[in-house]
Amino acid sequence: MCLRIDAGRPIAHIAAEAGLSRRCLAKWYARWRAHGENGLLDHSSRPATSPARTAEDIADLVEALRRQTKHGPARLAADLQRLHGVTVAPATVHRILVRRGLNRLRDLDPPTGELLREVIRYEHDRVGDLVHVDIKKLGRIPQGGGWRMHGVGTDAARASKHAGPGTGKVGYTYLHSALDDHSRLAYTEALDDERAVTAVAFWHRAVAFFAAHGITPIRRVLTDNGACYRSQTWGDALAATGTKHKRTRPYTPRTNGKVERYNGTLTREWTYVRDYTSEHERRVALADFLNYYNHDRPHAALGGKPPISRTSGSDYRVTFDQPPEPLDTFPQQLTIEDLVEPTS
Numbered sequence: 548m549c550l551r552i553d554a555g556r557p558i559a560h561i562a563a564e565a566g567l568s569r570r571c572l573a574k575w576y577a578r579w580r581a582h583g584e585n586g587l588l589d590h591s592s593r594p595a596t597s598p599a600r601t602a603e604d605i606a607d608l609v610e611a612l613r614r615q616t617k618h619g620p621a622r623l624a625a626d627l628q629r630l631h632g633v634t635v636a637p638a639t640v641h642r643i644l645v646r647r648g649l650n651r652l653r654d655l656d657p658p659t660g661e662l663l664r665e666v667i668r669y670e671h672d673r674v675g676d677l678v679h680v681d682i683k684k685l686g687r688i689p690q691g692g693g694w695r696m697h698g699v700g701t702d703a704a705r706a707s708k709h710a711g712p713g714t715g716k717v718g719y720t721y722l723h724s725a726l727d728d729h730s731r732l733a734y735t736e737a738l739d740d741e742r743a744v745t746a747v748a749f750w751h752r753a754v755a756f757f758a759a760h761g762i763t764p765i766r767r768v769l770t771d772n773g774a775c776y777r778s779q780t781w782g783d784a785l786a787a788t789g790t791k792h793k794r795t796r797p798y799t800p801r802t803n804g805k806v807e808r809y810n811g812t813l814t815r816e817w818t819y820v821r822d823y824t825s826e827h828e829r830r831v832a833l834a835d836f837l838n839y840y841n842h843d844r845p846h847a848a849l850g851g852k853p854p855i856s857r858t859s860g861s862d863y864r865v866t867f868d869q870p871p872e873p874l875d876t877f878p879q880q881l882t883i884e885d886l887v888e889p890t891s
Contacts, residue, residue: 614660730857
């Protein structure tokens with residue numbers, strides 16, 4: 548159309564043929580004359596200036612309060628009035644949060660209020676290149692079952708809240724888990740504490756488990772900054788297996804995201820999947836979960852295949868007829884036969 552106007556045809560005639568108003572076509576023709584084809588691209592409808600826009604110093608106050616308190620727009624508006632004598636509508640606060648990328652709490656780091664960096668997903672090319680290790684703390688199940696089985700407010704539930712002989716409560720269970728980054732093959736033990744000697748004993752059993760599946764050597768291990776992982780005992784254990792140690796940034800569990808995600812699966816599909824009558828019953832059932840997770844459960848990141856599909860070892864399966872003993876168990880006493888049994 549612009550070329551036809553340039554050729555001398557009346558703009559009103561061309562606009563009528565195209566079903567446009569003369570004013571609209573004249574606007575686009577002027578843009579084309581000024582900027583060429585780029586002038587025909589849609590422009591932002593945002594005004595060049597916004598006189599009613601909230602002052603930046605007030606927006607800075609909103610941002611500071613959001614990072615500090617994690618409050619929503621309504622409470623932030625009240626905070627501004629109470630602390631600074633500034634009246635701002637909650638809707639305006641919301642617009643400020645959106646403008647500064649602070650409107651979603653999940654994007655803020657809980658301890659610091661800083662914006663989380665974009666998640667960078669990675670996967671090591673070989674099994675054994677990196678193993679993620681973590682500990683998750685659970686309340687133990689009293690003998691006869693806890694409140695999930697009997698209900699809140701029952702005698703059994705009340706008894707489980709008090710430690711001591713005959714009360715049924717025996718403290719906590721610590722889930723020590725190791726997960727291979729490439730294959731997602733996982734190994735977990737439910738142990739009685741998170742001391743360094745316990746973590747080391749678990750590590751050597753995990754190394755034996757991975758070796759039975761062809762994952763050897765383990766070149767690096769990633770842990771958080773727990774006391775057991777900062778100990779000399781743990782460092783010596785890694786030196787013995789030729790494994791380099793890498794720790795996550797403090798207060799940044801997402802850095803160890805694969806094992807954290809596995810912990811979530813463990814919670815949903817083993818920890819609370821049914822009512823257990825005792826802690827022993829739950830620990831023994833852990834073997835069934837591990838075998839299902841490693842050998843049968845489809846994994847989205849593996850194209851719907853189970854972790855065992857990425858390993859080259861024998862088809863060993865875990866058995867916990869008796870839960871592993873965490874105390875005073877040293878590497879030289881451990882054999883893979885204590886942990887796994889071949890399928891028939």
